[in-house]
Amino acid sequence: MLYVIALLIALVFIVIGIVRWKIHPFFVLLLAAIVYGFISGMSVDRIIASVNDGFGGIMGKIGLLIFFGVAIGTVLEKSGGAMVIASRMLGLIGEKSVYLAMLLTGYLLSIPVFADSALIMMNPLNKALSHRAKRSFAGTTVALSLGLMATHVMVPPTPGPIAAAGILGVDLGSVIFWGIIVSSLSLIPSYFFAVKVAARVHLPIAMETVTASGHRPKLANALLAIVVPIVLIVLKSIFDYPDLALSDHPLYPFVSFLGAPVIALLIGVGLSLLLPKNLDAKVYAANGWFGEAVKTAAPIILITGAGGIFGSMLQNSGIADLITTNFSDLKIGLFLPFVLAACLKTTQGSSTVALITTAAIVAPILPELGLDPPFLRTMTVLAIGAGSVVVSHANDSFFWVLTQLTGMDVKQGNKTITLGTLVLGVSGMLIVFICSKIMG
Secondary structure, three states: OHHHHHHHHHHHHHHHHHHOOOOOHHHHHHHHHHHHHHHOOOOHHHHHHHHHHHHHHHHHHHHHHHHHHHHHHHHHHHHOHHHHHHHHHHHHHOHHHHHHHHHHHHHHHOOOOOHHHHHHHHHHHHHHHHHHHOOOHHHHHHHHHHHHHHHHHHOOOOHHHHHHHHHHOOOHHHHHHHHHHHHHHHHHHHHHHHHHOHHHOOOOOOOOOOOOOOOOOOHHHHHHHHHHHHHHHHHHHHHHOHHHOOOOOOOHHHHHHHOOHHHHHHHHHHHHOOOOOOOOHHHHOOOOHHHHHHHHHHHHHHHHHHHHHHHHHHHHHOHHHHHHHHOHHHOOOOHHHHHHHHHHHHHHOOHHHHHHHHHHHHHHHHHHHOOOOHHHHHHHHHHHHHHOOOOOOOOOHHHHHHHHHHOOOHHHHHHHHHHHHHHHHHHHHHHHHHHHHHHO
């Protein structure tokens, strides 16, 4: 019982610390982990060891992965490569199918680019196409936003899924493969929500003059920075799959090296350098694009490290034994991480914090939940991702970016993006559950 009380106190402190006291999530998670350790009766030496081992262990696995992923996205955004991809996607689908075009464009862009940034970047184009095609601006905005959120919470190299996979010890290639399947299927109900529900909200379009940028990178170069790392990581996962017995294949050492996530994403960073018009200090200097990527990635890396500390503290406290004794017969499986992530998302607003914190909490108890096999660990990452999108409302920065950009009031935002993220998250969880029953 003491463990449960300690965990509840820690979770309440996390929510109040982030939402009410506005403390940086890194310090909130770190302090919550230490408070949990003391309340649960851990010795001082064990608490210190949990802090050091938890932070160092997770940083060694995913610290560079998060930075490389952010760096690729920053270069794509600043160079105009992301807009080239978006324009090509719109050209392929056609301007008459604006809802579908926005949904799929958002889905693709949010793999390398942060959802907030991609929404800001795409808003002028979304306005223009909605006006030209005479489609509901609210509907197209929600379609774009749900596409962005789907990959933001389920498909690496977005930082949240990378962090959750690292904390749970899941193969990144497996998360990418199944994350694409689950997130893409969850777009189907999201599309109908945008067209049938969100489109009913009347939202006038205030047209702005959009100045076209001079340099437009080649589409092939823009796609290389995204596609090549993903293909290499997934290819390594295929070669490592035990049933295929490819470890003796002549190409295995080559694929094993290039497909290691840290090397694959480093290659992606290198390929992204084909995009800028001039490869100068504006790109690689400390105050250039790479410097901006460091500033963006640093808080995420620290928060992930604090999540690793929290997870290590839980594991070393013995809470898994409590779960085994009292809760193993409940058979709640994947629904526990989903509900926990949804509660954290709804109460404190950040999907990334919800992903990392939930992964840290459930990591020590996966065997007791029946989620220890590799495939079910992958499904756990995706269940957490689905939960971490439920729901976006007034305490979520993405909610305010969307409403301020489009001119929505809070009531309209709740009718559109709040309900839309509920549809996306619940749909994703149902798909995860079905996949776990079929494949598990």
